[in-house]
Amino acid sequence: MRHLISTADLDAISANLLLDTAERLKQALLGREVRKLPTLRGRTVVTLFYEDSTRTRVSFEIAGKWMSADVINVSARGSSVAKGESLRDTAATLAAAGADCVIIRHPASGAAQRLVDWGGSINLAQRAPSVVNAGDGIHEHPTQALLDAATLRERLGSIAGRRIGIVGDVLHSRVARSNVFLLTTLGAEVVLIAPPTLLPVGVADWPCQVGHHLDAELAGLDAVMMLRVQAERMRGGFFPSAREYSIGYALTQRRLDMLPEHAVVLHPGPMVRGMEIASLVADSPRSAVLEQVRNGVHVRMAVLYHLLAGAPEDRG
Amino acid sequence: MSSILIKSARPYGDDPVDVVLRDGVIAEVGNRLAAPSGAEVIDADGLIALPGFVDLHTHLREPGGEDAETIETGSAAAALGGFTCVFAMPNTDPVADSAVVVEYVYRRGREVGLVDVHPVGAVTVGLAGERLAELGTMASCPAGVRMFSDDGKCVHDPLLMRRALEYATALDVVIAQHAEDPRLTGGAQAHEGAVAARLGLTGWPATAEETIVARDCALAREAGAALHVCHVSSAHTVAVLRAAKAAGIHVSAEVTPHHLLLTDAVLSSYDPINKVNPPLRTGADTAAMRAALAEGVIDCVATDHAPHPPEAKDCEWAAARSGMLGLQTALSVLVHTMVESGLLDWRGMARVLSERPAQIAGLADQGRPLEVGEPATLTLIDPDAAWTVRSDRLASVATNTPYEGMRLPARVVATVLRGRVTARDGEVRW
Numbered sequence: 151m152r153h154l155i156s157t158a159d160l161d162a163i164s165a166n167l168l169l170d171t172a173e174r175l176k177q178a179l180l181g182r183e184v185r186k187l188p189t190l191r192g193r194t195v196v197t198l199f200y201e202d203s204t205r206t207r208v209s210f211e212i213a214g215k216w217m218s219a220d221v222i223n224v225s226a227r228g229s230s231v232a233k234g235e236s237l238r239d240t241a242a243t244l245a246a247a248g249a250d251c252v253i254i255r256h257p258a259s260g261a262a263q264r265l266v267d268w269g270g271s272i273n274l275a276q277r278a279p280s281v282v283n284a285g286d287g288i289h290e291h292p293t294q295a296l297l298d299a300a301t302l303r304e305r306l307g308s309i310a311g312r313r314i315g316i317v318g319d320v321l322h323s324r325v326a327r328s329n330v331f332l333l334t335t336l337g338a339e340v341v342l343i344a345p346p347t348l349l350p351v352g353v354a355d356w357p358c359q360v361g362h363h364l365d366a367e368l369a370g371l372d373a374v375m376m377l378r379v380q381a382e383r384m385r386g387g388f389f390p391s392a393r394e395y396s397i398g399y400a401l402t403q404r405r406l407d408m409l410p411e412h413a414v415v416l417h418p419g420p421m422v423r424g425m426e427i428a429s430l431v432a433d434s435p436r437s438a439v440l441e442q443v444r445n446g447v448h449v450r451m452a453v454l455y456h457l458l459a460g461a462p463e464d465r466g
Numbered sequence: 467m468s469s470i471l472i473k474s475a476r477p478y479g480d481d482p483v484d485v486v487l488r489d490g491v492i493a494e495v496g497n498r499l500a501a502p503s504g505a506e507v508i509d510a511d512g513l514i515a516l517p518g519f520v521d522l523h524t525h526l527r528e529p530g531g532e533d534a535e536t537i538e539t540g541s542a543a544a545a546l547g548g549f550t551c552v553f554a555m556p557n558t559d560p561v562a563d564s565a566v567v568v569e570y571v572y573r574r575g576r577e578v579g580l581v582d583v584h585p586v587g588a589v590t591v592g593l594a595g596e597r598l599a600e601l602g603t604m605a606s607c608p609a610g611v612r613m614f615s616d617d618g619k620c621v622h623d624p625l626l627m628r629r630a631l632e633y634a635t636a637l638d639v640v641i642a643q644h645a646e647d648p649r650l651t652g653g654a655q656a657h658e659g660a661v662a663a664r665l666g667l668t669g670w671p672a673t674a675e676e677t678i679v680a681r682d683c684a685l686a687r688e689a690g691a692a693l694h695v696c697h698v699s700s701a702h703t704v705a706v707l708r709a710a711k712a713a714g715i716h717v718s719a720e721v722t723p724h725h726l727l728l729t730d731a732v733l734s735s736y737d738p739i740n741k742v743n744p745p746l747r748t749g750a751d752t753a754a755m756r757a758a759l760a761e762g763v764i765d766c767v768a769t770d771h772a773p774h775p776p777e778a779k780d781c782e783w784a785a786a787r788s789g790m791l792g793l794q795t796a797l798s799v800l801v802h803t804m805v806e807s808g809l810l811d812w813r814g815m816a817r818v819l820s821e822r823p824a825q826i827a828g829l830a831d832q833g834r835p836l837e838v839g840e841p842a843t844l845t846l847i848d849p850d851a852a853w854t855v856r857s858d859r860l861a862s863v864a865t866n867t868p869y870e871g872m873r874l875p876a877r878v879v880a881t882v883l884r885g886r887v888t889a890r891d892g893e894v895r896w
C-alpha cells in the first residue's frame with residue numbers, strides 16, 4: 151500500500167489486514183505504562199488540514215506519536231487560487247522538506263488524489279510522500295470507515311453477512327461513501343436510509359440498498375450508523391425543518407427499542423444531540439461512540455504502519 | 467492579389483478537380499487547369515476541400531486574459547484548425563458590452579488578419595444579468611455585432627430574456643443563450659449522475675439546461691426572435707429543440723466537439739483538464755448529440771475554445787476554471803465521432819462546420835459553396851492522416867487540451883481566407 155485515498159481501493163484481504171494490524175497494535179499497547187512503539191522512529195508525518203477538525207487530527211497525531219514518528223501539524227486556510235499558496239505548491243514544499251507521509255483534509259473532493267498525482271510529477275531526490283485522505287470534500291474519509299469497521303467487528307464478532315443501516319445526510323457525507331464501499335467489501339449488506347433529498351442522484355449504482363423509512367428498517371439491522379446532519383454544508387431546502395427531520399430520522403429511545411438486542415449504534419461525531427440522536431441513546435451501552443474514537447487511533451496507527459514501516463524497497 | 471492553383475482537390479469529397487483562386491474569389495473549377503503566372507500551386511492530390519470553418523463560440527481572452535490567449539494566438543489556432551471565421555465571446559476584462567470593446571476586438575482581428583474575428587456582444591451590462599447592454603449601438607458600430615450572449619452565464623431572469631429577444635428583432639441579430647438555470651446548479655462541479663455521486667462532486671443536472679431551453683423557445687416564439695442555444699449537452703435538450711423546430715420556432719443550436727466525444731467517465735482522475743461547463747455527460751448524451759447533429763436538430767459545431775492559464779487548472783477540482791481548448795482539435799474530433807461512424811459525409815461536415823453557422827450569424831461571405839464566383843475561402847483536409855495531440859505544439863498561449871497524447875484522425879493541410887493562405891502544413895502564414 152502506497153497511499154490511502156478511497157476504501158474502494160481496498161480489497162477484502164488488505165482491508166482485513168489493516169483491521170488485524172489495528173487489533174494487534176491495540177493489544178500491544180494494552181496496559182502499557184508508556185504507550186510508545188518505536189516502529190516509525192525517524193519518519194516524518196505531516197497533517198495538512200484545510201478544514202477544522204478536532205477528532206480526526208488529534209487521532210492521527212496520537213497515532214503517529216505512539217509509533218514514534220515525528221508529527222507536524224500544518225493548518226492551511228482558504229482555497230488555492232483565491233489567495234495564498236496553491237495546494238500544489240504547498241504539497242511540493244512539504245515533499246521537498248522531507249515529509250514521508252502527508253495526511254490531508256481538504257474541502258474539495260479529489261484533493262488527496264491530486265496530491266498523489268502531483269507527487270508522481272515532482273522531481274525530487276527522494277520519493278514522493280505517501281498520502282492519506284483524512285476527508286476530501288464530500289468524497290471519502292477512509293480511516294473513518296476503517297475505524298467503524300473495527301468497532302463493528304469488535305462488537306458483533308464479524309462483519310460478513312451483517313446488515314448495517316447508514317442514516318441521514320448521505321448526499322454530503324464522505325463517511326457514508328467510504329463505509330458503503332468498505333463494508334460491502336467486507337461482506338456486509340448496507341442500507342442507506344434518508345429522505346430522497348439527502349441521497350445523491352446516481353446512488354442506485356452503489357452496491358447497497360436505499361430506503362426512506364427508518365422505522366421500517368430498524369428490526370432488520372445489526373448496526374445503525376447515524377450521520378451528522380452537516381448544517382454548514384446545507385444550502386437550504388433539503389428538508390422542511392429540524393423538527394420534521396427528527397421525527398423521521400432521529401435515533402430516539404423508541405427507535406432504539408425497535409432494534410434487535412445485539413445491534414450497535416455508531417456515530418462519526420460530532421453529534422447533534424436531540425436532532426440526530428437522543429442523549430439517552432448516545433450515552434447508552436448500545437452506543438459505541440467512544441469505542442469508535444479509541445479504535446480510530448489504532449486504525450490510523452495501522453494505516454501509518456503499512457504505509458511507512460518496512461524497507462523502502464518494500465514500499466515501492 | 468496573387469493567385470493559387472489547387473490541383474486535384476475533392477470538393478465535399480466528390481471527384482477530384484482543379485481550382486484556381488484569383489483576386490479573393492474562386493475563378494475556375496475544372497480539369498487540368500493551368501497555373502496562372504506566379505501562382506502558388508497546392509498539389510492537393512485527393513485532399514478534401516470544404517468551405518472554411520465558422521466557429522460561433524470561442525473565447526479569445528483579449529482584452530484582459532492575455533496570459534491564456536490573445537486575438538493573435540487564437541487567430542493562429544483557428545487558422546491551423548481550418549477556421550476562417552470565429553466569434554469571440556464577450557466575457558473579457560473589460561466585458562465586451564459596449565461599442566468601445568467590441569470595436570477593439572474587431573479591429574485587432576482585422577490587424578492579425580488570419581481569420582474573420584466577429585465580437586459577440588454581451589446581452590447585459592457587465593454580464594451581470596440585470597439590465598440590457600447597448601445592443602443597438604454594438605450592432606450598428608463598425609464591428610457590426612451579429613450575435614449577443616452572456617455566455618458563461620445564463621440570462622436567467624425570464625423578463626430580461628424576453629426583453630432581449632424582443633429588442634433583438636428590430637436589429638436582426640441573434641441572442642445566444644448559455645442555458646443553465648443557476649438555481650439548479652449552485653456549487654455544481656460535474657454532470658449530476660452516478661459518476662458525480664461516486665466522486666463526491668456536486669451535480670449539474672441536465673434539467674438545468676433543458677428547462678431554460680424550453681422557456682427560451684417559448685419566449686422566442688412570442689417575440690418572433692432568433693434564438694441560438696450554445697453548447698447543447700443533454701439528450702433531453704435535443705427533444706425540446708426538436709419539438710420547437712417542428713413548431714416553427716426560430717431556434718438554432720450548437721454542440722462542442724468535446725460533448726460529442728468525452729463522457730464523465732474521464733472525471734475519476736479529478737484532473738480539472740476535463741472540467742468544462744456545461745459538464746461532460748454520459749455516453750447516452752454523447753450518442754444523442756451525435757445523432758442530433760447528423761439529423762440537423764443540432765445545427766452546427768462550435769468549439770467553445772476556452773483557454774486557461776496553468777494555475778487555473780493545476781489545482782484541486784473545485785478551484786479550477788471550466789473550459790478546454792478546441793480550435794485545433796475540432797476537425798479531428800468531428801472526423802472521429804461523425805465521419806468514421808458514418809453519421810456525416812463531407813457534405814454534412816461542410817454543413818455543420820461552415821454553412822449553418824454562417825447562416826445562423828447572417829454572414830454573407832462565409833459558408834459559401836465551392837463554386838466559381840464565390841469567395842476563395844476554403845479548407846483542405848487530409849482525411850487519411852493521423853496525429854498525436856501535444857499541448858505544447860498548439861498555437862494557443864494556454865495548453866489546456868483534454869486530448870493530450872490522443873491519436874486523432876484527419877489533418878488540416880491548408881486554410882485559405884479570401885484567396886490568402888493563412889495556414890499550410892501546420893504553419894501559420896502571418
